Amino acid sequence: MEQEKHQFVSILAEYQAIIHKICRAFCPNPDDRQDLFQEITLHLWRSFSTFKGDSKISTWIYRVSLNVAIAGARKKRPLTEEISSTHSNIPEDDRRQEEEQIEAMFRVIYSLSDIEKAITLLYFENKTSGEIAALTGISSENVRVKLHRIRDKIRKQLSNYEK
Amino acid sequence: MKNELEAMKQVWQSTQVSAVPEDKLGTLLVKKSVNMLTRLRNNLLIEAATALAVVLYLLWLFFNEPQQQARYALVQVLFLIIPTFVFYYYGWQNLRAGIRMTGSLKESLLAAIQFWSKALKIYYWGGLLLLPVLFVSARWYRLSTMATGQLGFFTGSTLMIWVKSLAAFLIVAIVLWGLVWLSYGMYLKRLKKCLEELNNQVD
Secondary structure: OHHHHHHHHHHHHHHHHHHHHHHHHHOOOHHHHHHHHHHHHHHHHHHHOOOOOOOOHHHHHHHHHHHHHHHOOOOOOOOOOOOOOOOOOOOHHHHHHHHHHHHHHHHHHHHOOHHHHHHHHHHHOOOOHHHHHHHHOOOHHHHHHHHHHHHHHHHHHHHHHHO | OOHHHHHHHHHHHHOOOOOOOHHHHHHHOOOOOOOHHHHHHHHHHHHHHHHHHHHHHHHHHHHHOOOHHHHHHHHHHHHHHHHHHHHHHHHHHHHOOOOOOOOOHHHHHHHHHHHHHHHHHHHHHHHHHHHHHHHHHHHHHHHHHOOHHHOHHHOOOHHHHHHHHHHHHHHHHHHHHHHHHHHHHHHHHHHHHHHHHHHOOOO
């Protein structure tokens, strides 16, 4: 048990960025983000013994994390504008520009529905239509069409911000 | 047209996040779940335990009640509270497994919808079951203490008592449904909306 726990924590440490990013995409509020991170971690831990390695670890983490973020019920706190990221040795101007880009990206992500968010994040992580279809349970064709609609929606959103 | 999404993809991939130290990650595994499902399950267990405690208390009262009529009323309360205990315990057992989050998103959504539908029904019918318990308990109290004047609701002709009880039952049924729906219905609604969106066959 202790060995299994140690192994799980090592995997979690290596892949935690995936969970952090998903939490950020689904929770504008930092406290909600912490709750979701905790919830995802618990679900991953509970299902770790049944994970047989028939899919990539990252795929398993994506599957459980997105399922918990969408199908798990949490009380949501009011939305806050706080969006932050870590920076290392980046000049001030570049950092500001990067922050603006990140902020714009998350604003667009928050405007998407939960299903659209899930498909978009999987696309951002270079998952193919087939992989997204397997993770979401819909057909590849449906994934492609949904992605097309998401593109349209994002384009409209961004043009609204520019105006 | 692809540019906006591709540009966002690049930003996403280059976004750094602050990592939680490995020793702190280990402590997360022993923390309790904070989600609504766990709270719902725990509440049902508390309600089952409370009902069981009431059953034991009523049994004690039964053996210590000198008045024959009041003892009959106690038996009636017991006949109602025991199914209430069984109902809550069965409800807790039914929801104990929680929701499997290792399947596809569609499977998880279906499981979550099934869970919430069951939970809402258990809460609603469990709440309604408590009303006759309350009525009969009040009758026992009246008989036991002979405090006729304190329980005006149970005075008048038998027909009037039935009419008043039925009216109270209907009011509570409606209010309870509203409360259950307001407290938890939004989760079920959201999940159904997500599933509908996921299933939506686009042309």
